[in-house]
Amino acid sequence: MNEEAYNTYAVIIAVENYQFGIKKVDYAKNDAQAFQQWLINNLKIPQENVKLWLDVDATKSALTEELRFEISRLNENDKFIFYYAGHGFFDGGHNKITTWDTHPYNIQETTVSLNQILMGPLRNSICNKSLIFIDACASRIEEQLTSREIIFDMNPSEFTEFVQSNNYRAMFLSCSRGEKSYSSPTLKHGIWTHFLIKALSGEACEAIDRGRFITSTSLQNYLSRAVPDFIKSSTEIRGTQKPWAEVSSSGTFVICEIPGADDENNIIDFILIPERLIIDVDHDLIWAPLRGLKNDGRSYPMYDYEGLEEIDVEAYCIRISKVKDEIRNLLEKILDFLLNYDWEEEVLFESNDDKLNITAFLNEDGENIIISLGISLKISGLHPMGDIIFDSEFNTEKTELKIFTDHCDYILDEDEIYNIFADCWDGIKKFFYLKKNFEKNY
Incomplete structure (x- = not known):
């Protein structure tokens, strides 16, 4: 070579x-x-x-x-x-x-x-x-x-x-x-x-x-x-x-x-880098201490921030209850969809705001419906879709929920995440449990 x-x-x-x-x-x-x-x-x-x-x-x-x-x-x-x-x-x-x-x-x-x-x-x-x-x-x-x-x-x-x-x-x-x-x-x-x-x-x-x-x-x-x-x-x-x-x-x-971009339109004042993610259940809080760096005129400092000046910034914060409410809201939309529409292929659902991104895929495995849902928090600004916290998979036939942190951007305990967020699926679990029993009896 x-x-x-x-x-x-x-x-x-x-x-x-x-x-x-x-x-x-x-x-x-x-x-x-x-x-x-x-x-x-x-x-x-x-x-x-x-x-x-x-x-x-x-x-x-x-x-x-x-x-x-x-x-x-x-x-x-x-x-x-x-x-x-x-x-x-x-x-x-x-x-x-x-x-x-x-x-x-x-x-x-x-x-x-x-x-x-x-x-x-x-x-x-x-x-x-x-x-x-x-x-x-x-x-x-x-x-x-x-x-x-x-x-x-x-x-x-x-x-x-x-x-x-x-x-x-x-x-x-x-x-x-x-x-x-x-x-x-x-x-x-x-x-x-x-x-x-x-x-x-x-x-x-x-x-x-x-x-x-x-x-x-x-x-x-x-x-x-x-x-x-x-x-x-x-x-x-x-x-x-x-x-x-x-x-x-x-x-x-x-x-x-990609060549041809207008650098002047892409200059940002500072970047945020999360030091770690902390989940405080007692105070209903997810927060991340942030390291702030002031830009010295670079167009894309998030990829080359060596030598940038440190500045004081507030920590990232979001209520656990807010995250759980948004998960429930999205699952309710999925449930409404299942009650009102016939479908054969994968369907995408998404909820997105300035701090939180939830994406869910609805697909069939034979006669079985699988709901795959992932949570990302917009902490650092380095990831356009947010920093991944956990992924989950709900099997409607078994009414079984699995939560994964394999691709999480932080070191989090899978069992702890499950214990915090598992009750978000209670409504949809109950629906499929009743549906299964109804079909069995009639």
Whole structure:
């Protein structure tokens, strides 16, 4: 690899057609070539720094030997970008991807482990900046496939471990565990990759942060909405596809900068950085001591605040009762919707104000209705959609509630969060309990 000003290198892999008759992945080559053009035209990466392996070039030996060799040549100041479109799966404790010469009668032995060919070598390299984009899905490879399929669900824990091993790494996947990654004959692309490139190219204003930057957070927030919305409004697809991401624990960082922004319109006076989050149940209060920094004229100090002057600011505060009331209000809207409308696809609900953002997805798993709801507090101003506090999933068939803090932006106890907020679902729990008993009796 030649030393260039940008020090960015990329490997792009797409397997659309397979040597031994595995079902093709529609538009995978279009996706890979479009991603290559974004790297060269938008990021201005020299063409010789971008490796493109399509179909017959993407053999098991190429991924096993050549990819590891490319990674071994990275330097400390380099950035590495990896993109893959094709089939993938989870087997033997590792996430795997297929190659051109993967054989349908010996899937496990003729595929490659992402940990062995990609994440392990990156962990062992001195390169500390990497972005990984994978357009593959998490369900079985079957004889009659209509999407990018997988044998077993890809396991996100392996990706999480990789990302957290460095403070500048991010992994973006086209769908969540157990879902399919769909393509569109209208777009001539995988749906996720189409919107990924649209965002990275600056063609989606919703993905641009502070009028100029595509960040790890703004990109995932955009993809998590754009992909399901397109599937719902512009396709006949019945399934759901919610993009998934895991970002380094150091928080939001800039992926790329969109040229042509008016810097004067984006200058802010100061920024706020939360030191920690405190939940005080006795005083009905969630608060965060804030560190305030006065801007010295920089257009985007939230991404480069080294040396800024400290100033006194008030702490962020919000009532626990307010958060709980807003959750109940949104759940009541969902209940009203269920009572009044027939629906077949995923439905989005949202409540948003200057301190709080609640997003809920309503979807069906067979005959079972699942309500997925997440809470974000607008504490620091660094995240456009707010700082994540917890996610939840309510199973209407079992009237069972689960609360997760895996992706929380702060260190919070999952059991404590459950004990505080579980009663918000009492009304909707009661409804489905009575409904189930009514159906049983009549």
